Amino acid sequence: MRWLRTLGACILGCVAAGAVHAQLALSVTAESDHRFRGISLSDGHPDLRLSVAYDHDSGVYAGAMTSPVRFGPGGNAIELLGYVGYVRRWWPELSAEAGLTTSAFIGDTRYDYSELYVGLAGERWSARAYYSPSYFGYSQRTVYVEFDANAPLATRWRVYAHAGALSALGPIPGDEGRDRTRYDTRIGAGYAATPSIDVQLAWVSATRAGPYMVEYGARRDALVLSVTASF
Amino acid sequence: MSARGLRAAVALVLMTVMLAGYAPRAWSQAQAVDEASQILVLLSLPPQHFRPDANYAGSYSDSSGRVARRRVALQLAREHGLTMAGDWPMPLLGLDCYVMSVPPDRSADRITQELSRDTRVSWVQRMNVYQAQGHDDPLFALQPARAEWQLAALHESVQGRRMRVAVIDSAVERQHPDLVDRIDAAEDFMAAHPGTAENHGTAVAGIIAATGDNGLGMVGVAPQARLLALRACWEASTEATRCNTLSLAQALHAAITRDAQVINLSLSGPPDRLLGMLVDTALERGIAVVAAVDRAAPGGGFPAMHRGVIAVDDAGRVPRGAAVVVSAPGRDVPTTVTGRRWALVSGTSYAAAHVSGLLALLGEARERRGWAEESKRALDARDLVLLPDGRIDACASLGRIARNCSCACTAAGVAPTVARQ
Numbered sequence: 001m002r003w004l005r006t007l008g009a010c011i012l013g014c015v016a017a018g019a020v021h022a023q024l025a026l027s028v029t030a031e032s033d034h035r036f037r038g039i040s041l042s043d044g045h046p047d048l049r050l051s052v053a054y055d056h057d058s059g060v061y062a063g064a065m066t067s068p069v070r071f072g073p074g075g076n077a078i079e080l081l082g083y084v085g086y087v088r089r090w091w092p093e094l095s096a097e098a099g100l101t102t103s104a105f106i107g108d109t110r111y112d113y114s115e116l117y118v119g120l121a122g123e124r125w126s127a128r129a130y131y132s133p134s135y136f137g138y139s140q141r142t143v144y145v146e147f148d149a150n151a152p153l154a155t156r157w158r159v160y161a162h163a164g165a166l167s168a169l170g171p172i173p174g175d176e177g178r179d180r181t182r183y184d185t186r187i188g189a190g191y192a193a194t195p196s197i198d199v200q201l202a203w204v205s206a207t208r209a210g211p212y213m214v215e216y217g218a219r220r221d222a223l224v225l226s227v228t229a230s231f
Numbered sequence: 232m233s234a235r236g237l238r239a240a241v242a243l244v245l246m247t248v249m250l251a252g253y254a255p256r257a258w259s260q261a262q263a264v265d266e267a268s269q270i271l272v273l274l275s276l277p278p279q280h281f282r283p284d285a286n287y288a289g290s291y292s293d294s295s296g297r298v299a300r301r302r303v304a305l306q307l308a309r310e311h312g313l314t315m316a317g318d319w320p321m322p323l324l325g326l327d328c329y330v331m332s333v334p335p336d337r338s339a340d341r342i343t344q345e346l347s348r349d350t351r352v353s354w355v356q357r358m359n360v361y362q363a364q365g366h367d368d369p370l371f372a373l374q375p376a377r378a379e380w381q382l383a384a385l386h387e388s389v390q391g392r393r394m395r396v397a398v399i400d401s402a403v404e405r406q407h408p409d410l411v412d413r414i415d416a417a418e419d420f421m422a423a424h425p426g427t428a429e430n431h432g433t434a435v436a437g438i439i440a441a442t443g444d445n446g447l448g449m450v451g452v453a454p455q456a457r458l459l460a461l462r463a464c465w466e467a468s469t470e471a472t473r474c475n476t477l478s479l480a481q482a483l484h485a486a487i488t489r490d491a492q493v494i495n496l497s498l499s500g501p502p503d504r505l506l507g508m509l510v511d512t513a514l515e516r517g518i519a520v521v522a523a524v525d526r527a528a529p530g531g532g533f534p535a536m537h538r539g540v541i542a543v544d545d546a547g548r549v550p551r552g553a554a555v556v557v558s559a560p561g562r563d564v565p566t567t568v569t570g571r572r573w574a575l576v577s578g579t580s581y582a583a584a585h586v587s588g589l590l591a592l593l594g595e596a597r598e599r600r601g602w603a604e605e606s607k608r609a610l611d612a613r614d615l616v617l618l619p620d621g622r623i624d625a626c627a628s629l630g631r632i633a634r635n636c637s638c639a640c641t642a643a644g645v646a647p648t649v650a651r652q
Contacts, residue, residue: 023277025296025298029284051282051283053284055277055296055299057277061280063282081283083281083283087277087278087280089278089325093323095279097278097280099280101283119280119281121278122279123322126279195297195301196297196298228284230297230298230299
């Protein structure tokens with residue numbers, strides 16, 4: 001939480017100081033199910049997310065996101081996620097980045113965790129690897145790798161695809177025989193209703209293995225509708 | 232998803248849409264009304280990076296970033312008394328481009344200087360206006376490529392197969408019987424000046440790639456090449472075909488992203504930083520760029536005199552200051568025109584079109600030789616064998632790449648030279 005407060009103060013400080021070459025973006029996302037790496041963090045229920053993102057021309061970026069989460073019945077909390085990173089464009093079509101994310105859960109701090117990440121991105125794709133020393137507070141070291149791609153279909157339409165793999169580094173506590181890697185995919189289409197409103201429909205699925213995270217009886221696949229309004 | 236969940240999601244969707252209802256309605260099409268009174272304000276487009284709210288859809292076109300930059304642009308417009316006329320993202324250059332109109336009582340140059348000092352702005356430039364080079368000196372004797380370039384002999388070995396030529400010009404008549412099966416895709420970047428078929432673009436397209444052996448009209452220099460008909464110019468009158476910085480930049484961007492091998496720019500105007508960067512990007516990606524020389528412009532005009540561009544004249548004359556200008560047939564050339572007709576045209580525009588067609592032939596020959604590394608380099612003037620008067624020896628140029636030219640490789644009794652740049 002202290003880290004998040006520091007990050008927030010940094011963003012507000014930069015904005016208040018009228019930092020040059022900087023962009024601040026706000027967005028609200030309404031979605032039928034909050035799926036994170038294929039797993040529902042809203043127990044299959046709709047939720048609302050608020051985000052703020054700050055980009056400096058130097059390549060430094062930071063941001064925060066908040067949304068309600070449900071770790072099964074009675075396990076309600078509010079997630080506050082903060083991130084800071086640095087990205088550099090090597091060629092017009094290739095950029096590389098590194099950063100840190102940290103998530104705090106108001107109402108159930110047992111789940112607090114952080115991740116380091118590195119990534120490459122092109123005009124229509126990105127690949128990232130994340131390392132967490134204690135994924136969702138389970139004292140389980142994990143690595144998550146993901147690949148994302150998108151392609152325009154028409155002026156306002158896009159299709160998206162995502163594939164990811166979450167691997168436990170070492171046996172999973174309490175379930176040593178369990179397969180250590182969980183795979184997730186997401187395929188969807190997006191429609192830019194206006195310059196500031198995006199609508200997405202995606203099919204999300206995940207396998208039944210890998211590190212524990214949240215209540216495990218939830219469905220492993222879902223059709224997710226989301227609308228993002230940017231300000 | 233349960234029915235209850237679905238209802239709740241729909242309610243959230245509607246609420247979000249209502250919340251965002253204030254959003255600017257203007258979409259990204261610049262309304263080029265009076266280009267001379269417009270400026271381009273370019274803001275930095277951050278590289279794509281991690282965003283936890285991106286729904287795995289990481290993209291330069293993410294709406295929140297665009298809205299943020301648009302907010303900055305609107306603020307700049309307010310501060311300087313300008314009107315926003317449109318916007319367009321250019322991820323290839325890492326820039327977002329905003330078109331702003333300058334009020335009649337203010338100086339566009341002065342506002343450009345003021346904005347250039349603003350640290351929020353990458354750079355600012357005037358909207359330049361370009362003139363197609365297609366209507367000068369139509370009285371010279373006919374010199375068809377069929378004779379000068381031995382076109383039939385060239386076509387025995389190459390016809391431009393698998394080559395894609397971007398025609399950045401006025402609207403190509405897509406239903407013309409000599410072009411109907413040659414056009415891969417068409418895009419219109421001149422929505423403010425509607426037009427579905429215009430003579431200049433149709434004539435240039437025909438010279439490059441009109442269908443051969445169909446018993447109709449004429450044959451293009453590269454009759455098997457595919458065309459990208461990118462409308463960036465409009466015919467203001469029968470005497471003037473006009474384009475501007477934004478429309479040309481959009482068309483260049485489209486040509487690059489659609490993997491053209493050759494870009495034909497039969498037009499000329501003042502030097503332009505934005506267009507220059509896009510031309511450089513095309514060349515870096517191995518796309519040959521051909522442009523018509525404007526003899527009335529200092530040094531031959533832009534983009535013809537831009538480094539790496541093949542500058543084409545139709546009379547073998549070299550404008551002062553030019554590094555290399557090649558000469559190609561451009562007088563009384565039969566080609567396609569609107570109304571499913573054919574006509575004679577003259578001008579450096581059409582000379583440039585000849586060279587674009589020839590580059591498609593050379594590109595096919597290079598690809599067939601399997602020079603993988605070499606094929607990544609954009610063809611340029613060094614790949615053309617020139618006669619002492621600047622005319623291209625098409626057969627010798629092809630022969631040097633193909634090594635099996637089936638036609639006589641030098642024009643009658645004249646020793647060819649290799650262009651240097």
